[in-house]
């Protein structure tokens with residue numbers, strides 16, 4: 443039995459298999475409509491979510507399975523003091539697979555050690571979000587047709603943005619990828635990402651402050667929200683929240699085939715007018731998340747459509 447807690451647990455070959463299955467689901471959805479018949483997914487969300495929870499649920503329904511779960515800690519026995527371990531053991535009695543989001547880093551890992559069914563990390567604190575990364579990789583694959591030889595700008599809150607940490611881990615394994623890490627000084631990518639991923643991987647990276655100065659070099663621009671819920675000090679959040687706002691003026695300097703991504707939710711960091719720009723890919727990204735989660739559920743349940 444296998445869980446997915448960190449994107450690094452998947453080999454490059456496994457990621458490419460998941461992308462290939464997701465592409466086949468997009469092309470032949472009917473083939474997959476009964477693959478999970480009789481199976482149940484539990485979505486245990488101790489922290490708010492729109493996309494991740496609903497795309498997991500839509501994914502399971504489109505595979506012919508069923509869904510149970512909760513969308514806030516207060517409606518579970520966690521509110522009475524139940525531990526993550528006991529919750530995981532309990533839910534293993536009811537479901538075949540668990541998707542868990544939790545504000546504490548490492549909680550889904552703890553759950554996976556206690557559950558008797560696969561556990562998928564649906565986001566743990568400021569740490570990791572591997573299924574968002576699979577979503578991002580499918581988007582890059584569909585928009586760029588490759589993972590190698592791309593210049594990726596990651597812009598905004600690179601400290602607390604867990605999707606950024608997982609995406610860097612995944613893309614660092616491909617040749618010719620250059621990372622342009624654009625953030626305020628206070629929201630730089632954590633040292634562990636530099637010391638455990640970028641440096642050992644021999645990656646080409648720069649840390650910069652200006653989006654305008656670098657936007658023209660980018661093949662992909664991955665915008666992120668400043669993560670208010672992870673700040674200790676509201677004044678710091680207010681000071682930093684609008685550091686980067688992508689708008690039509692800044693996009694004049696960008697490549698004509700730039701792929702603009704964002705894990706969403708957006709607050710103010712991409713002007714709504716950019717949504718009509720053909721380079722805006724973030725709502726396509728939302729849709730791709732469902733297909734790649736279908737592929738992942740099948741993999742972890744060891745099911746196939748053939």
Ligand code: CP
Nearest residue numbers: 491492493494705706
């Ligand atoms: N991208 C993402 O994790 O969105 P939600 O918080 O809405 O799930």
